[in-house]
């Protein structure tokens with residue numbers, strides 16, 4: 001599965017992991033069928049309730065700047081939602097809307113069952129864990145803070161969104177490496193999207209594509225690959241979780 005001969009472990013000195021969310025730690029289906037529809041159907045009531053709220057007003061001002069000339073902000077937001085556009089003010093608003101859903105228990109953050117045990121094992125071993133997603137930092141903290149495996153936010157030392165740059169741009173990964181005070185070669189970037197991995201590799205990162213057939217992801221062949229987080233651990237020589245009875249690997 002990795003693209004390496006069976007049993008091969010790479011001599012890459014990984015001291016930090018940077019992980020994508022949708023398609024990597026969490027199902028694409030969860031984002032598309034739970035999170036996005038929740039934001040879509042709550043948009044009007046949220047904006048009505050938050051009329052005059054300074055954070056929301058700043059987002060709407062940024063929406064007007066990015067919208068087509070004369071386009072009403074709500075229409076622009078709905079158009080971007082339909083196209084899954086990774087536009088900053090949309091992602092910020094989605095995060096704010098999801099907050100209520102997580103707080104009420106209507107939404108629980110999906111994680112593949114293999115993810116939390118590996119994150120815990122890697123954090124225990126002193127590997128610095130970080131997130132990079134098009135979803136806002138607030139949205140990242142919500143999905144990991146209200147996850148099916150409990151509150152995992154304490155495992156992470158850094159959260160990055162597109163405020164640092166687009167996920168398909170090499171400069172974004174160089175900027176993250178600087179913020180982490182680590183050589184890029186020591187950072188392992190995990191994603192389902194080959195173009196994001198290409199950009200990270202361009203900045204000198206180690207890369208691994210998560211290819212989860214049950215989530216509809218397709219191997220690019222351009223990066224080492226794994227079917228799950230234990231597969232990542234085996235390719236890069238990272239710790240694997242200690243299993244308690246009945247716990248997923």
Ligand SMILES: CSCCC(=O)C(=O)COP(=O)(O)O
Nearest residue numbers: 021022133134135139140143
């Ligand atoms: C952080 S949960 C919300 C996911 C989201 O809004 C999104 O656009 C997913 O982007 P990713 O970069 O994690 O694939």
Ligand SMILES: [Mg+2]
Nearest residue numbers: 020022023192
């Ligand atoms: Mg992804």
